[in-house]
Amino acid sequence: MQRLNRDFLGGGTLLAICAFFYVQMAGNEFSAYGMYFPERVLPILAILAVLIIIKGFVKPSRAEGPIFRFNKNMIITLVTGLCWVFLLERLGFLLVSFLCLFGLQCVFTSREERTLKSVLWQLAGSLVTVVFFYHIFVQYLGVTLPKGLITFM
Amino acid sequence: MASEHIPFPHNRTHTEELEAFMDILFTAIDNVITFQNMLFVCIACILGIIGGALPGFSATMAVALMVPFTFTMEPITGLVTIGALYASTIFGGAFSAILLNTPGTPSSIATCFDGYPMAKAGRGEEALYTASVASSVGGLLGTIILILFALPLAQVSLRFGPPEFFWLAIFGLTIIATLSDGSILKGFAGGFIGIMISMIGMAPIGGDIRFNMGLVSLQGGVELVSVLIGFFCIPEVLNMSFNPHQKQVIVDKIRGSRESLRKAWWNVMGHPGNTLRSAILGAFIGILPGAGGNISNIVAYNEAKRAAKDPETFGKGNPQGVVATETANNATVEGALVPLLTMGIPGSPPAAIIFGALLMQGIQPGPELFSKNGDITYAFMFSFFICNILMAVFGIMAGKYIFRLVTRIPTRCLIPGIILLTVVGTYAIRNNEMDVILMFLSGILGYYLKELEFDAGPIVLGLILGPIAERGFVQGLLMGGAISMDHPWVIFFTRPLCLVLIALCVLSTCWPFFKKAMDRRRAAKAG
Numbered sequence: 251m252q253r254l255n256r257d258f259l260g261g262g263t264l265l266a267i268c269a270f271f272y273v274q275m276a277g278n279e280f281s282a283y284g285m286y287f288p289e290r291v292l293p294i295l296a297i298l299a300v301l302i303i304i305k306g307f308v309k310p311s312r313a314e315g316p317i318f319r320f321n322k323n324m325i326i327t328l329v330t331g332l333c334w335v336f337l338l339e340r341l342g343f344l345l346v347s348f349l350c351l352f353g354l355q356c357v358f359t360s361r362e363e364r365t366l367k368s369v370l371w372q373l374a375g376s377l378v379t380v381v382f383f384y385h386i387f388v389q390y391l392g393v394t395l396p397k398g399l400i401t402f403m
Numbered sequence: 404m405a406s407e408h409i410p411f412p413h414n415r416t417h418t419e420e421l422e423a424f425m426d427i428l429f430t431a432i433d434n435v436i437t438f439q440n441m442l443f444v445c446i447a448c449i450l451g452i453i454g455g456a457l458p459g460f461s462a463t464m465a466v467a468l469m470v471p472f473t474f475t476m477e478p479i480t481g482l483v484t485i486g487a488l489y490a491s492t493i494f495g496g497a498f499s500a501i502l503l504n505t506p507g508t509p510s511s512i513a514t515c516f517d518g519y520p521m522a523k524a525g526r527g528e529e530a531l532y533t534a535s536v537a538s539s540v541g542g543l544l545g546t547i548i549l550i551l552f553a554l555p556l557a558q559v560s561l562r563f564g565p566p567e568f569f570w571l572a573i574f575g576l577t578i579i580a581t582l583s584d585g586s587i588l589k590g591f592a593g594g595f596i597g598i599m600i601s602m603i604g605m606a607p608i609g610g611d612i613r614f615n616m617g618l619v620s621l622q623g624g625v626e627l628v629s630v631l632i633g634f635f636c637i638p639e640v641l642n643m644s645f646n647p648h649q650k651q652v653i654v655d656k657i658r659g660s661r662e663s664l665r666k667a668w669w670n671v672m673g674h675p676g677n678t679l680r681s682a683i684l685g686a687f688i689g690i691l692p693g694a695g696g697n698i699s700n701i702v703a704y705n706e707a708k709r710a711a712k713d714p715e716t717f718g719k720g721n722p723q724g725v726v727a728t729e730t731a732n733n734a735t736v737e738g739a740l741v742p743l744l745t746m747g748i749p750g751s752p753p754a755a756i757i758f759g760a761l762l763m764q765g766i767q768p769g770p771e772l773f774s775k776n777g778d779i780t781y782a783f784m785f786s787f788f789i790c791n792i793l794m795a796v797f798g799i800m801a802g803k804y805i806f807r808l809v810t811r812i813p814t815r816c817l818i819p820g821i822i823l824l825t826v827v828g829t830y831a832i833r834n835n836e837m838d839v840i841l842m843f844l845s846g847i848l849g850y851y852l853k854e855l856e857f858d859a860g861p862i863v864l865g866l867i868l869g870p871i872a873e874r875g876f877v878q879g880l881l882m883g884g885a886i887s888m889d890h891p892w893v894i895f896f897t898r899p900l901c902l903v904l905i906a907l908c909v910l911s912t913c914w915p916f917f918k919k920a921m922d923r924r925r926a927a928k929a930g
Contacts, residue, residue, distance in 0.1 A: 260855040264592055271599055274614045284611030286880060287873040288602055291595060298592040305588060311856060319645055319854075327644040327818060328847070331637070334826055335843045339836045343827065351819045358647040358815030379820070383827055391475045393831040 257306030264299030268292055326357050342398020344384055352376040431781035435789065440483050443476075444786065447487035448793050449805065454488075455495020456809040457817065458505040459643050462492040462696070463635045463752040468821070470628055470760045471828030478764045478776075482783045485760055487790035489753050490542055490736045493696055494794050497534035497729055498806050502527055510696025510732035513704035517717060517724030524720050528657050532667030533722050534729045535798035537678065540671055541730030542791030544682035545689070545737030549784055552690070553773075556745040560770035563746075565882060566895045569875030570904035572868040575692035575748045577911040579864045586856065587915055593857045597865020598872065600625060607870050608877040620837035628759035629829045629838040630845045630866060634859045635752065636825050637846020640818055647814040657803035664799065670722040671730075677707050677723050678730050685731030689738020692864065695751030696732035703731030737787055743768055744780060747871065748864075755863050763832070 271292055275285070305311075334350045341349075355372045356364075387393040447469070454465040469488050473481035496511030501518035514534065521530040563571065576598075580590030603614045604624025615621035671678055681703040688699035707727035708717040717724050739750030740757070747769035749755040761768050766776050773780055797805070829842040849859050883891030895901055 256855050260589065260592075260852075260857065263852070263855065264596070267596060267599065271602075271614055274616070278613075280606075280611045280613060281609045283609030283877055284606035284613055286877050288599070288613065290876075291598055291602075295592065295595040295599060298588065298595060302588055302592060305586070311586070321645060323644045323647060324641055327641060327822075331640075331822055331843055334822065335836075335839050338826065338830065338839060343830070347823055347826070351823055354819035354822070355815050358644070358813075358818060360648050375816075376819075379823070383823065386472075387827060387831055391472065391831065393475070394834055395827070395830065396836075 255306050256311045257302050258310075261299045261301075261303035261306060264295060264302065268296045268299060323357065327354065330354055338398075339396045340398055342400050343395040344380055344400050345398060347380045347383075348376055351380060427777070427781050428785070430778065431785040434479055434778060434782040435483060435786045440480050440786070441789075443480055443484040444487040444790050444793060445797075447484045448491040448790060448797050449801070451488040451491025452495035452498070452794070452797060452802075452805050453809055455492040455507045455511075456498035456806060457812065458499050458503065458507055459639055460817075460821075461508050461635070461639065462489055462496075462510065463756060464639060464821070465489075465492040466753045466756045466760075467628070467632045467635050468824045468828060470632075470756060470763070471831045473760060474763045474832070478766060478779045479782045481760065481764060482757075482779065483786040483790075485757055486783060486786055487793070489757070490733060490787065490790050491794045491797075492753075493732050493736055494534070494538040494542075494729070494798060495805075496732075497538065497725075498531065498802070498809065501530045501534065501725070502806065508696070510700050510735070511728065512697065513700045513728040514725055516704060516728075517719070517721050520718070520720035521722065521725070526663075526720065528660060528663040529666050529670075530722065530725050531657060531802060532664050532799055533670045533725045535795045535802070536667050536671040537681075537726045537729035538733040538798070539791050539795035540678055541682045541685060541733035542736060542787060542794070544679070544730075545686045545734030546784065546787040546791065548683070548686040548734070549737040549740055549787070552741050553745055553784065556741060557770055557773045560746045562900065563770060564898070565875040565878035566898055567875070567900045567904060569872055569879055569895065570901050570908065571746060571748065572872035572875060574904055574908045574911065575742075575864060575868050576861070576872075577908045578692045579861045581911055581915050587912075589855075589857050590861045593852070593859075593861035594865035594868075596852075596857070597862040597867075598869035599865075600630070600862075601866045601869025602873070607874045608881075618837070620835060625841055625845075625866075626829075626832055626835070626838045627866065628756070628763060628832055629842040631756050631759055631863060632825050632829055633842035633845035634849040634863055635756075636821060637843060638850035638853050638859070640821050640825075640846075641850050643814055644818050647818065657806065659803060666722075671726055674723060674726065677710070677726055680706060680710070681727040681730035682734040685734030686738035688731075689735035689750050690741045692742050692748045692750055695739060695753070695860075696735040699731040699735040700728040703727040733791070737784075740784070744772055744784075745770065747772075749867060752860055752863060755867055758867055 271288065275288060275292070330350050330353060334346055337346045352373055355376060356369065359368060359372070384395060387395055451465060454460050455462065466485055466489050469485055473484055476484070493508060493510050496507030497514050497518065499505050499507040500511040500514035501522050504515050504519040506512045506515055518530045518534065521527060576591070576594040580594055581587055603621055605612055605622065612622050684703045684706060685699040688702060689695065704724055704727050707723055708714045711717065711723060713721070735751065739754040742748045742750045743754045743758055747758070747767070749758045758768055766772065766779060825842060826839055829839045830836070832838055852862065853859060879894055880891045883894035887893060896905070
């Protein structure tokens with residue numbers, strides 16, 4: 251596998267971040283006070299990005315293996331996390347947290363450990379954990395958590 | 404639970420100052436020692452030791468996950484709980500460093516060097532007790548340094564105006580950029596990324612809504628604690644999920660023998676030079692903005708080895724190695740609070756989270772903290788005396804049970820458990836779904852940038868220092884404009900305190916290059 255240059259990728263990412271802020275600066279009208287600071291910081295960030303890219307040519311920092319280690323477990327965690335976050339208000343804290351907690355536990359259980367008994371334990375454990383935290387936050391800390399589909403609680 | 408107000412002592416004679424200080428101390432004791440506070444400190448100590456002993460679970464993560472539980476508490480109770488959790492998590496890292504050869508937190512990396520060989524030689528219990536006593540002593544000495552330095556530094560920082568605050572923010576950035584892992588260039592870039600993110604939302608001067616992509620929920624800016632939770636917790640969760648079935652091999656058991664405890668006491672108290680040096684080093688490294696226990700434990704270990712009569716025994720199970728690292732990393736906890744409480748600049752990543760916790764309690768860290776919220780501040784500082792003692796007591800008395808529990812927590816429970824806490828904790832801050840989305844997205848950004856060697860430390864510090872720098876810069880220019888309309892920026896270079904801070908910025912930026920040159924010269928001499 252061809253080794254990737256972290257500096258090129260890092261410098262490129264910084265330039266993308268600069269572009270994101272620049273587009274918003276250019277497309278809107280702001281008062282002088284609001285722009286004093288960003289107008290000075292953004293060029294510095296762009297210069298640092300260019301310097302990192304130059305460093306990539308002169309003294310590159312190469313990754314030994316692939317830069318972003320990804321495997322099935324990691325992608326599942328990422329996707330589940332995103333679902334958890336985006337469905338929180340739609341499905342409600344209790345339902346989405348229970349599903350995600352139980353789902354992730356099942357995924358991370360090794361094949362040897364995956365039995366009907368362990369699945370039932372995980373099911374019960376997930377339910378108890380979610381209800382426990384819901385109770386703590388709602389009853390003791392006075393926080394309103396999204397109810398979503400479960401409206402009777 | 405009402406706490407008493409404590410006046411800020413200034414412009415008094417020595418006797419009056421001493422009297423005022425004693426008054427402050429006793430009121431702080433009165434504010435801290437309540438049943439509720441002690442209960443929460445005990446819970447935090449136990450949770451902290453468990454969290455610290457879990458490999459991959461850093462002190463920053465523990466503090467970040469605890470903050471949402473505390474913001475509905477009374478300010479003193481909340482802060483005392485967070486403080487106890489921070490200190491005990493750093494201590495808890497020694498458990499897995501000694502018995503598993505896996506540092507529980509980055510602050511315990513050097514504890515492995517001698518702790519693990521001791522455990523392999525059947526002296527694991529002695530190593531653990533040594534770590535307990537050393538952590539406690541380090542924490543107590545660190546608290547004394549915190550109290551001694553915080554007051555004078557707060558008085559100095561009261562003289563700061565906007566230009567000084569601008570340079571102070573730049574100084575913080577230069578320090579963390581040069582001390583962060585990896586390249587200085589990327590350290591600086593990380594700091595500037597943080598500053599840019601901090602500008603999302605309303606401008607501190609002028610009130611313009613900037614960079615919010617038209618989203619109403621971002622008009623107030625990014626929620627600091629949510630972003631901190633994302634940056635520090637999500638990348639760790641993703642790393643853990645990469646290999647969730649890692650097996651851990653425990654090399655020794657804790658039996659609870661008095662002989663080991665006696666030896667541990669002697670290891671710490673019988674070598675006051677090593678203990679004192681490590682505590683002072685740890686506390687001063689903590690005072691440097693952005694430098695935490697991950698640096699202090701290695702520096703203290705190297706210094707202990709350099710000063711020892713038997714340096715060849717280090718790395719082979721010398722208890723003085725454990726004493727040095729554990730004393731230093733716990734003294735760093737209190738040291739890191741000095742710049743936070745006096746100038747509003749966190750000394751370590753967990754201190755950055757405490758910064759967020761203070762803001763959530765409606766308390767602005769900085770020069771006026773001691774006069775406006777003296778009761779809370781002194782009680783918070785004093786609470787470290789109690790939690791450092793309790794931490795060692797729990798470590799010694801319940802260590803074996805805690806460690807047994809830790810080794811039984813499987814990663815398959817830990818990963819979803821941490822995500823659950825991050826989600827519920829972030830949502831609880833403002834009941835805002837956008838905060839949770841932002842937390843997760845900043846976590847993914849943090850992971851991506853970490854893989855490209857951009858440390859999370861400078862980004863987070865940039866996020867905190869950004870508004871301080873911007874306010875200082877714009878207000879400074881306005882002040883300068885009143886003096887000279889053509890050259891308003893001159894004000895940044897003419898005030899005496901500004902010049903001192905500029906010199907510090909230059910020194911901290913050039914320091915790595917000086918150090919490299921000195922190391923090269925030393926190696927050439929030795930070679």
